Amino acid sequence: MSTDLAQNAKAWPFEQARLLKKRLDKLGRKSGPVVFETGYGPSGLPHMGTFGEVVRTSMVRRAFEELTGGAYETHLICVSDDMDGMRKVPDNLPQQEMLSEYLQMPLTVVPDPYGTHESFGHHMNARLRAFLDSFGFSYEFKSATELYKSGAFDAMLLKAAEKYEDIMKVMLPTLGEERQATYSPFLPIHPETGHVLYVPMKSVDAKAGTVTFDDETGQEFTVPVTGGNVKLQWKPDFGMRWAALGVDFEMFGKDHQANAPIYSRISRILGAEPPTQFVYELFLDEKGEKISKSKGNGLSVEEWLKYAPQESLSYYNFVKPRQAKKLYFDVIPRAVDEYMQHLAAYAGQDEAKQLENPSWHIHGGNPPAEASPINFALMLNLASAASAHNTDVMWGFIGRYVDGATPQTHPLLDQLAGFAVQYFQDFVEPEKKFRAPTDMERAAMEDLLARFKALDANERDAEVIQTEVFSAGKSQEFENLRDWFKALYEVLLGQSQGPRFGSFAAIYGISETISLIEGALAGELLAKS
Known part of the structure; x- marks a missing residue:
C-alpha cells in the first residue's frame, strides 16, 4: 500500500494516525519509538470496554504504521492500575468476609480469593493478559505497582512534589468546598497498615522528596514520594503516566472527556506534551441506558463470541466509534453479515478503497481470502x-x-x-x-x-x-x-x-x-x- 493513499484515507483510524503524525512533526520527532497506551482497572474482570479500547487502539497503531511507512517503532502498552486501594468488595467474588478485611489496601496486596496467584491484583492481571492473548493482540503489559515500586515513576513523582502548588491550582477548582479542604494529589501508603490513604498533606518537601501527613488516628508520618511509598490520585496519575511513559496516543470513553483537559495540564506541568487523544462513545443496552459492570446490563465479550466470530465484534467496535450504539444480542446477526460483506468485497477493490474497508483494519492490513457464500x-x-x-x-x-x-x-x-x-x-x-x-x-x-x-x-x-x-x-x-x-x-x-x-x-x-x-x-x- 502507498503511504500517499494513507494520507487521504477517510477511515477514522487514519484520521487519528494523521493527527498523531502532526503532533510528532510539531515536536520534531522523525524517528524513535511511538507509544500507544490503554489503561485497565483490575478491580473486576476484563470486559467489552477493555476489548474495545485495545482493538481500536490497535487499529490506529496499524494505520499509523501504514501512514509512516514503518519509519517509527511502535509500542502498545496496557497499564493495570493495580496499586489502587480496594474500596469495596465486588459482589461476584468468593471469600467476601476475607476480602472485606483488606479494604483500602492496594490490589496487589489483597490476597487472591481464588488461591491461584500472589494477590488479587496479580490474579486479575493474569486474567487480563490471557484475555488479550486470546485475541492475538500485540502489546506490552505494565503493572502500576511495579512502575511505582521499581522507580520508573520516581522522576515524575519528584517533579510532582516540586510542582505541588501548580498541580493543586489545577485540581482544587474542580472539587467541592468540602473536598478542597482535604484534597491532595498524593495518596501515601501507610507505613504500618499498608492502607492507601486519602488524607491532606501537612507539608511537601520537594528538596527532600517527601510528604508529611497525619493518618486517621492523628499520628504524623513522613514518607518519600518515590519507591512506591505514595501513588497519585487518578486524575493526576493519568497525566503523570503520560509524562513518565512518553505516551503519544491514548483513547478513552466519553465519561473521561470532561477530565481530559486536566490530564493534559498535569502532563504539561510535569514537562511533557500530552498525547493525541481520541474520545469514543459508550455502549448502551437495549433500553438505551449506559452499560454498567455493576448492573450487568451489557453484553459481555464471552456472550458475543458464543454466537459470532471475533471479527464481527471487532467490526462492531470499528463502526462509528463516536456514535452511541446499543449492545445487545439482536445486533449480532447484522454485525456478522456486514463484516462478511466487507470481507467479500475487499479483494475486488482498488488500494484506496481497501484502506477504507473495515476488514483492512480488523485484520491489520491483511484480510483473509475466504469469505462465506451464505450470509x-x-x-x-x-x-x-x-x-x-x-x-x-x-x-x-x-x-x-x-x-x-x-x-x-x-x-x-x-x-x-x-x-x-x-x-x-x-x-x-x-x-x-x-x-x-x-x-x-x-x-x-x-x-x-x-x-x-x-x-x-x-x-x-x-x-x-x-x-x-x-x-x-x-x-x-x-x-x-x-x-x-x-x-x-x-x-x-x-x-x-x-x-x-x-x-x-x-x-x-x-x-x-x-x-x-x-x-x-x-x-x-x-x-x-
Missing part, C-alpha cells in the same frame, strides 16, 4: 426452518447449495453454521410464533406453490426463485409487497423478518420449501407451536 441471516433462517440443533442438519442443505463444500473445505462456513444453530436455539426458537395466513395470503401462497412445482427441483438460482416469489405476491392485491414477504416469514418460520425469500428457498431447497408451505397451509406449523 448469517440466511443461516439463521435455515436453522429455523430445519429446527437445526446441530451443524450436521445444516450441512445437509449447505452441501447441496455450495458445490463440493464440506466443513473441511469451508471452515468459515462451518463456523457460521455452528453460530447460527446456537443463536437459533437460544433466541429464535423460544420466540417462534406462527400464525394462520389470511385469505389473500393463502391465495398467494397457493400460487407460489404452483410456481415452485413448475420449477426444476434442483433449481438453485436465487434470482429465478425470487422472481417467482414476487410474481405470486403481485397476483394478489397487497397494498405493499413488504406485507407479502412479512407474511411468508410469519406463517412459514414464525418470525416477522428474514432475508430475501428467494435466497432462503435456494439453500433450503425447492422441494423442502414446497413441503414447508403445504404444511403451513394445512395448519401443521400452527398446531406445533
